[in-house]
Amino acid sequence: TEDHAIEVNGFGRIGRLVTRIAFLTGKVDIVAINDPFIDVDYMVYMFTYDSTHGRFKGEVRSEGGKLIINNHAIMVFSEKDPSNIKWADTGVEYVVESTGVFTTVEKASAHLKGGAKRVIISAPSADAPMFVMGVNQNVYDRSMNVVSNASCTTNCLAPLAKVIHDNFGIIEGLMSTVHAITATQKTVDGPSGKLWRDGRGASQNIIPASTGAAKAVGKVIPELNGKLTGMAFRVPTPNVSVVDLTVRLEKRAKYESIKKVVKAAAEGPLRGILGYTEEQLVSTDFNGDSHSSYFDASAGIALSDNFVKLVTWYDNEYGYSSRVVDLMVYMYSRE
Numbered sequence: 001t002e003d004h005a006i007e008v009n010g011f012g013r014i015g016r017l018v019t020r021i022a023f024l025t026g027k028v029d030i031v032a033i034n035d036p037f038i039d040v041d042y043m044v045y046m047f048t049y050d051s052t053h054g055r056f057k058g059e060v061r062s063e064g065g066k067l068i069i070n071n072h073a074i075m076v077f078s079e080k081d082p083s084n085i086k087w088a089d090t091g092v093e094y095v096v097e098s099t100g101v102f103t104t105v106e107k108a109s110a111h112l113k114g115g116a117k118r119v120i121i122s123a124p125s126a127d128a129p130m131f132v133m134g135v136n137q138n139v140y141d142r143s144m145n146v147v148s149n150a151s152c153t154t155n156c157l158a159p160l161a162k163v164i165h166d167n168f169g170i171i172e173g174l175m176s177t178v179h180a181i182t183a184t185q186k187t188v189d190g191p192s193g194k195l196w197r198d199g200r201g202a203s204q205n206i207i208p209a210s211t212g213a214a215k216a217v218g219k220v221i222p223e224l225n226g227k228l229t230g231m232a233f234r235v236p237t238p239n240v241s242v243v244d245l246t247v248r249l250e251k252r253a254k255y256e257s258i259k260k261v262v263k264a265a266a267e268g269p270l271r272g273i274l275g276y277t278e279e280q281l282v283s284t285d286f287n288g289d290s291h292s293s294y295f296d297a298s299a300g301i302a303l304s305d306n307f308v309k310l311v312t313w314y315d316n317e318y319g320y321s322s323r324v325v326d327l328m329v330y331m332y333s334r335e
Contacts, residue, residue: 004332007032007092009082009111010099013183014122016047017321018096020056021290023069027329032090033067034077043067043076052239053288053318081110088115094328098122108146118331121148122324124216132158133323134273134292136220137330147331149324150220153177153213153232155292156243156314158220159274163265164258164310165224169250175214175230179241180283180316185234198234207234239317240283243293245310252305259297266295273323286313290322 006028008015015033022030038046040062047069048060058070067074079085082102087095095111097119102108105128108119121128125148131137132150135158140147149155157175164170185202186192192199197207211232218225259278266276275294279285286294292314299311314320 004028004328005031005091005093006096006328007034007087007090007094007111007116008096008098009034010097010101011035011038011043011046012098012100013317014321014324015096015098016050017053017317018098018122018324019047019069020053021318021321021325023058023072025325027325028094028332030069030072030074032075032077032087032092034079034082034085036078036080039078040065040067040076083110083113085111085114087111093117094331095119096122096324096328098324103148104128105146112145117145119146120324120328120331121146122320124148124151124154124212130154130216130219131327132220132292133326133330134159134270135162137327140331140334142334147327149320149327150216151211151213152314152316152320153179153211153241153243154216154220155320155323156241156312156316157213157228157245157293158217159265159270159293160243160245160262160295160310160312161217161224161228162221163262163270163274164247164249165221167251167261168253168258170224170227171248171250173214173228173245173247175228175246176244177211177213177230177232177241178244179209179211179232179234180237180239181234182316202234203236205234205236208232209234237283239315240286240313241316242283242296242311242313245312247308247310249306249308253308254305255300255302255308258300258302258308258310262295262297281313283313286315288318289313289315290319291315292319292323 214230275291302308
């Protein structure tokens with residue numbers, strides 16, 4: 001898809017995986033990468049070798065300052081200020097903003113100054129419209145130049161919350177996510193601003209942490225605004241996380257009928273976004289899985305017909321990056 005011209009700004013975990021998925025699926029065309037901290041030869045190395053998702057099965061090299069993946073040449077920039085890049089000259093239309101730094105409309109708009117058409121922030125944003133594929137993408141309109149793909153946890157929670165709310169009604173709910181280590185954590189105890197616990201050694205501890213993911217569901221499903229909140233436990237695993245959603249239901253429902261409804265959604269309207277399994281799986285079984293959310297039917301439990309705990313897995317890197325690509329494809333379809 002030569003016309004889906006994408007630039008990746010920030011070649012970190014998500015930036016590299018968005019690039020991988022673009023090449024594996026052919027859904028979008030990566031034409032440029034900007035990262036002031038990684039030169040092109042280092043990009044070759046970082047893209048080829050991945051401790052979590054394995055070696056890239058393709059040919060990667062650098063030539064004349066460009067990154068060449070499967071004989072496809074990608075322009076490489078190293079600008080700290082994105083407004084310095086003349087995207088219009090490169091043919092770039094959409095920018096994946098995956099630095100984790102430019103997460104507001106104002107900051108992300110720096111890309112528009114250089115001639116990019118739209119910016120997709122691969123993180124929650126305080127003020128950009130947030131989208132979760134399978135939940136609220138139809139609210140998107142072409143006046144929105146800067147959008148957010150929300151967080152990995154919101155992408156896991158929202159599709160399941162939508163199915164449960166549409167079928168049974170959610171009175172209120174609490175979420176915990178047991179979350180894998182991410183780059184913001186520390187390898188050993190260190191200073192961490194006001195978030196003292198977040199500064200403790202990631203590989204040694206279960207760390208209670210805050211997350212806005214459950215509250216953000218209220219932004220993508222307005223009827224659930226104020227009905228969900230939650231927290232996180234950071235645990236010493238490299239990837240794959242799991243949401244535990246405990247909800248009070250308006251309509252009485254046996255756990256078996258909840259399973260049926262989720263399975264039907266997973267095989268129908270939310271195919272590829274919401275998965276369903278009755279297998280006895282553990283976290284590594286979901287490593288490299290592209291679903292936003294994978295419902296674990298045998299892990300959930302009901303206390304009564306109105307009070308139930310639901311468990312759903314997600315590859316917080318790969319599933320999320322897959323949705324960043326899908327959101328861009330959807331936006332292109334609306335141009």
